[in-house]
Amino acid sequence: MEKETKNIIEMRHIVKDFNGFKANNNINLTLQKGEILALLGENGAGKSTLMRILSGLLEPTAGEIYVRGKKVDIKDPTVAKNLGIGMVHQHFMLMESFTVLENIILGHESTKGPILDLKKAAKQVSALAKRYGLTLDLNARVADITVAQQQKVEILKVLYRGADILIFDEPTAVLTPQEVTEFIKILKGLAKEGKSIILITHKLEEIKEAADRVIVIRAGKSVGTFDVAAVSDDRLAELMVGRHVNMTLTKPQVKAGKEILNVKDLHVKDNRGIMAVKGLSFAIHAGEILGLAGIDGNGQDELVEAITGLRHVTSGSVIINNKDMTNQKVRKITEAGVAHIPADRQKYGLILQFPLADNLALQTYYRPPLSKHAIINHKAIHEHAEKLIKQFDIRTTSATLLASDLSGGNQQKAIIARELDLKSDLIIAFQPTRGLDVGAIEYIHKQLLAQRSAGKAILLISYELDEIMQLSDRIVVLHDGQASGEVKPEETSNKELGLLMTGAKTEGTNHD
Template sequence: MTQKVIEMKQIVKDFSGFKANNGINLDLQKGEILALLGENGAGKSTLMSILSGLLEPTSGEIFVKGKKVNITGPQVAKKLGIGMVHQHFMLAESFTVLENIILGYETTKGIAIDFKKARQQVLALANNYGLSIDPDQKVSEITVAQQQRVEILKVLYRGADILIFDEPTAVLTPQEITEFIKIIRGLANEGKSIILITHKLEEIRAVADRVTIIRAGKSVGSFEVGKVSDDKMAELMVGRKIEMKLTKPAAQLGRPILTVKDLQVKRKNGSLAVNNLSFTIHAGEILGIAGIDGNGQDELVEALTGLRKINGGKAVIKKLVINSMSTREITQFGVAHIPADRQKYGLILPLSLADNIALQEYYQRPFSKLGIINFKQIYNHAKKLMKKFDIRAASANLPAGELSGGNQQKAIIARELDRDSDLIIAFQPTRGLDVGAIEYIHKQLLAQRAKGKAILLVSYELDEIMQLSDRILVLHNGQESGEVKPETTSETELGLLMTGIKKAGVKE
């Protein structure tokens, strides 16, 4: 007989008249992996913030292991065995891995922290669950995937047997995702109960036992994963049929827009991140860049947008060498940039949506005259783009940080595409977004291609690269590992090229 470890009944969370959760029901069984599926802004994170004690519900009931509880804060949740791994990690970067894991739960020996005992306990946990870590490394020195392991060990160290993961793969590479799936399967096999907040249907299919779908703050239903199709899950999530595969007409190539010749870009430590790379993108073409994270993608994009020095070779946009140009000069010359991290590099979160949309042009007419900013013009422009790009917000004056991830991304897309640039550099344009938002952004990029724009698409999502690209350039150690056509290659071949294994006939 299955044991319900969590029951949430008719949960309502009202924010000044806006019901982020409106009568949601959810249950979790012991040893189960339950996927919580919904659009960005559907109320998934709000619901789990209630369960983990970060928010209190306006109404509704919560039962933990059959007992009605009142979760008034994170400490109460922890005592009930509930731990949450947040999408944006909560780690002190200047502390070591060990210090982060035991922070607030230190084992003492007299008046001093007993680091020896804590180390033994942490390493025992890590070994038991296959979470390889170096306890003495500083968090600032480890990869994103390793930081995630630290977050998992934090909640396990505090005794959690009910684990909540909020969009855990949004910042991971395909290889790291595979490893993460193994980790949570191992946790479930050990008797842990897991709620996985996600929008990725393939991950639900790969790891979840059941899926609970919510839309616009309301329960849609719960299903055994093996008994519901991807198309049905997507439709229930967004309330309409989704085009899972977009049709793409043949490319109509125009003049060269971006030419990169023997490009060299160094990392902060002086080593070459981009090593003698050459390629050309024409008007009306999407060139996809595939590769494992850390193989020069960040440095390439930063060099092409003026954020990093070019150390050798040259980059030419429409016959103009941009090596020594500033970011603003490159932007004004006709380059749009959709950055990989919308919150770090795409938006200023405390500023309003309207101000963020005007960031690239606030100093020019019609937004500014003689150094005086016309805020009314900025607001009206934002309202127009909100309608054109389907940005869902109560007001253009709302801080960007209060928008859902999908609407934050749409704000960046609106700002960059509205400027009618000849070259669009899109780095992880659908990172952390649901299928509805992904479909929308893919259509926007294909529409720009149809208008004759040149698009450099850098993505770690192989299906995105395969679906949108006209050509795919694979990077390994900052060099070209191969160039392939999506219609004549496979994800397996791409994976081999990404690890530096070249097939016969691929140019050296």
């Protein structure tokens, strides 16, 4: 008979070996009832692997798992579900053409005889949503709701299936500061109700805000478990990456040069044919980072797609290096000197089924030395990849590894390596550090500042206000597809930016 324990989960000496590579190497983890446990580690440290084992998506090579004091064999997600374990993944698993309600009940439908009982399901889901403060329009199509609302759908999905052990993988990576505050409130409410929560995150301030304890994992091994109240951010950052991390940026003085990008009176429609960018104008000069702040869904996606040739411009113009590039083809815009780090690395930045080497050549495969007379030189592509892997510290076992097998941070480094290797005059960086650990964030920030020092013009779109404040020379705030203000970081505050993001006008702000 198993001895009684206050631990709702115990993972003992867990090992996961992938052909000689130990993603998890003798890890121990405990989770108590009603606790929020943070799981902290670099990209590729083994956090998601450990949680995929707990949720039945992977089987451990060695080790034991106990749930509520009883030894279990979680051989698939159905076993995990029956044990009350539910996981909300970093990249949501939703059917975009289905409604919110249909997504929540998918696979667990209520029926009246052979007929789907949507009325009964809606009643159950509404009661759950009300209880946990997860208000949603159940009839809305998932394609038409915000990222924060999609996350609520994922949470309701696991709650609807009866989960009382919830795993969240990088849940705030795509949320705005306001949405993060709301999400943490939801987490605390769930814990108060007796749910036990594991929170995978890189964000130290969120750990301080939300978690009771934190376990730090480095290179597949646990380096310690701590009470959050008793450990500093600096100490956690150092334990996570194994070295001192500089948490503050030094931004050298750079004299702005010639105008590189000029966006004039731009009007752009969204997928529904509604005007998403409404008469926006701004310019960026060489040696300057222009930060674009705003709540997700205020025209950022449509603006970036219009500049890079991915979306049709209704009216207005995009001038790059004194050339009108409005509605030109993507390749022509790239060749005019534009590099693009997209917001979603998996959807738009990489071909996940392709090897790393091929992904690093996506922008240049058709040009010498990577090809000659339309024949690709595979040896040159491999050599090109090896050079970028070394230069940008992409951690991989081989250039032939599929992009899907890289950690999130290394996928991001691969995109940045490919785009910066173009030596473009204009760099569009959209959420460049989304879901990355402090070590990777420090590295990418240094790369962007180095590009600024080299005289590049950078358009930085980020939902991380601290990132916008630290990196930008000027900040344009976007609200409802328009500039609600332009400020300098040294003359503003997060509070003022937050007000501008909601469309409020503040004193001393330039609204040209």
